[in-house]
Amino acid sequence: MNRRQSIYIDAFPHENPIPAACRIGSMLYSGVIYGRDAATQQVPASLDQQCELMFQHLKAIVEAAGGSLEDVIKVTLWMKDKSQRNIVNHYWKEAFPDKASRPARHALSGEFSGNMLVQCDFIAVLPG
Numbered sequence: 001m002n003r004r005q006s007i008y009i010d011a012f013p014h015e016n017p018i019p020a021a022c023r024i025g026s027m028l029y030s031g032v033i034y035g036r037d038a039a040t041q042q043v044p045a046s047l048d049q050q051c052e053l054m055f056q057h058l059k060a061i062v063e064a065a066g067g068s069l070e071d072v073i074k075v076t077l078w079m080k081d082k083s084q085r086n087i088v089n090h091y092w093k094e095a096f097p098d099k100a101s102r103p104a105r106h107a108l109s110g111e112f113s114g115n116m117l118v119q120c121d122f123i124a125v126l127p128g
Contacts, residue, residue, distance in 0.1 A: 007065045011038035012057045020061045028065045028124040033057045034116055047084055047117045051091040054120060059095065067126040069095055072103045074123045078110030081117070088118065 006019035012033065014020065021030040035050030035057075036043050044050060059069055077088060085107060096102040103122070110119060 005065070007061060009057070009060045009064050011060055012036065013041075020057075021065060023065050023126065026126045026128055028062065028067060028071070028122075028126055030058070030061055030121045030123075032119050032121055033061065034119040043114060043116050045115050047087050050116070050118050051088055054118060055091045055095050058120065058122060062122070062124050062126075065124070065126060067124050070101070071124040071126050072096075072122050073125050074104045074106075076121050077105065077107040078112075078119045079107055079117065080110060080112060082107055082109055084117075 003024055005023040007021040007023060007028070008019050012020055014031070018031060020033070021028055033054055034043065035053035037053060044053070058072070058075075062069060062072060079085070079088070088107075092102075092105070112119065
């Protein structure tokens, strides 16, 4: 068995030969995740829809690795317009409702192609 495990989910495939995340032992690191619709493989126009899909993909990826959102320890966001964090925060609080048990988060400005407005990656520490 390989020490390193590639994590893929059907809803968020990559064109390039890279997984959505990689696990070694209890550590899980994702690549970039964004709000692409699983059915159409298109990025919707609104930040609200992109956030909803992005957090769905984050959850699905960590679950595919054998964990849950409770195992996420850090999320890094890249936003086209950081003044719109209130929209991201709505989905953040849905994903991580307990304010005493939320992952760390860092938001950075990003420049994207197409109509993409937000991306993230995460680190999780999974059960042994």
